[in-house]
Amino acid sequence: MMKEAETLQQFGKTQVIWRGRKLAYFAGCDYFRLARHPAVNQAAAQACRTVGLSVSASRRTTGNHVLYQTLERELAKFFRAPAALLLPTGYLGDLAVGQALAGQFTHALMDARSHGSLATAARFLNCPLLSFPHRHPSGLAQVIQSCGRESRVIVLTDGMFSHDGSVAPLQEYLAVLPANGMLLVDDAHGAGVLGKTGKGTLEHAGVDRQRIIQTITLSKAVGAYGGTVLASRELRDRIVATSNSFAGVTPMPLPLAAAALKSLELLGANPEWRAQLFANADGLKSALRAGGVPLPDAPGPIIPLPECTPAQAQALHRALLAAEIYPSFIQYPGGPANGYFRFVISSAHTRAQLNALAEVLVKSVPRWKS
Numbered sequence: 001m002m003k004e005a006e007t008l009q010q011f012g013k014t015q016v017i018w019r020g021r022k023l024a025y026f027a028g029c030d031y032f033r034l035a036r037h038p039a040v041n042q043a044a045a046q047a048c049r050t051v052g053l054s055v056s057a058s059r060r061t062t063g064n065h066v067l068y069q070t071l072e073r074e075l076a077k078f079f080r081a082p083a084a085l086l087l088p089t090g091y092l093g094d095l096a097v098g099q100a101l102a103g104q105f106t107h108a109l110m111d112a113r114s115h116g117s118l119a120t121a122a123r124f125l126n127c128p129l130l131s132f133p134h135r136h137p138s139g140l141a142q143v144i145q146s147c148g149r150e151s152r153v154i155v156l157t158d159g160m161f162s163h164d165g166s167v168a169p170l171q172e173y174l175a176v177l178p179a180n181g182m183l184l185v186d187d188a189h190g191a192g193v194l195g196k197t198g199k200g201t202l203e204h205a206g207v208d209r210q211r212i213i214q215t216i217t218l219s220k221a222v223g224a225y226g227g228t229v230l231a232s233r234e235l236r237d238r239i240v241a242t243s244n245s246f247a248g249v250t251p252m253p254l255p256l257a258a259a260a261l262k263s264l265e266l267l268g269a270n271p272e273w274r275a276q277l278f279a280n281a282d283g284l285k286s287a288l289r290a291g292g293v294p295l296p297d298a299p300g301p302i303i304p305l306p307e308c309t310p311a312q313a314q315a316l317h318r319a320l321l322a323a324e325i326y327p328s329f330i331q332y333p334g335g336p337a338n339g340y341f342r343f344v345i346s347s348a349h350t351r352a353q354l355n356a357l358a359e360v361l362v363k364s365v366p367r368w369k370s
């Protein structure tokens with residue numbers, strides 16, 4: 001059974017305190033460190049003073065605050081979506097879509113490495129669930145064919161996969177998807193990060209929103225909290241009308257809605273942060289590859305190390321600590337069953353921190369091959 005993880009205390013933008021030690025932190029998915037941006041924190045504090053913490057009611061009853069509507073309008077604008085609907089978490093966003101679309105499809109087809117929220121959402125669709133090989137358009141095409149001519153399928157996939165930073169080939173999926181099919185893209189990690197203007201995996205893949213529902217979280221690139229469904233106005237209305245994940249919950253705390261609004265404004269006004277994020281990630285990946293560390297060919301700011309033996313893991317753990325880097329060894333769905341080292345890069349990491357990480361990994365990981 002997986003144990004509860006140890007506590008960590010964030011310190012500044014790129015460090016944590018762990019067992020009394022201050023260490024460089026390459027984990028968590030606050031890609032732009034907006035959770036600690038003074039203007040974002042200030043927006044939350046001010047909302048706390050003026051409108052309080054919680055509406056303490058469902059938005060279907062008396063909890064529909066104007067801040068939620070403003071945030072939805074800004075999210076739709078930022079992501080160029082016809083409509084946006086807030087849910088208390090990204091996980092619930094997927095469930096809300098599943099509940100609203102129950103009975104509309106003959107088959108749900110899910111990437112074998114999809115996030116757990118999609119697997120849970122699929123249960124609400126009330127149709128058989130089949131899986132297709134990870135990021136594999138021809139594998140998907142085969143599964144679609146096996147569903148028969150009379151089928152109507154919905155394809156479920158992450159946008160950017162958090163175990164290794166790889167990205168779903170959306171263009172290729174759309175090419176094999178029948179005209180009456182839909183694609184549900186959980187873009188928790190791609191949103192705000194991928195694409196020229198940060199609209200996520202759809203923008204990265206160069207596809208429009210036709211036949212695609214994009215769900216995102218506000219807890220990663222946006223640095224706040226909450227989930228959002230970006231879809232047609234019709235689906236938005238349908239979720240409001242039929243989904244218990246919307247009707248039966250208290251919406252996100254108001255200060256977090258205010259924080260997310262400020263973050264969106266900052267993300268829109270500072271495209272150089274995205275450039276910095278990729279400069280940091282790409283620079284580190286180049287140094288690692290040059291030093292013999294094998295990495296997947298994936299565009300995301302996530303660095304997964306290959307599986308290693310317990311002795312190798314212990315040695316790297318010690319080496320990272322000696323360099324004052326938090327040893328982020330995780331057991332994560334989609335990653336190796338016994339755990340692996342995964343490093344997540346942010347726009348705020350310094351050159352010195354990135355160099356220090358590269359130095360430790362280049363000294364240790366190439367030897368794992370033998």
Ligand SMILES: Cc1ncc(COP(=O)(O)O)c(C=O)c1O
Nearest residue numbers: 089090091115117186188217219
């Ligand atoms: C791919 C993916 N989808 C959904 C979620 C859930 O988002 P939230 O934490 O906002 O519920 C996460 C992680 O948190 C995620 O990594």
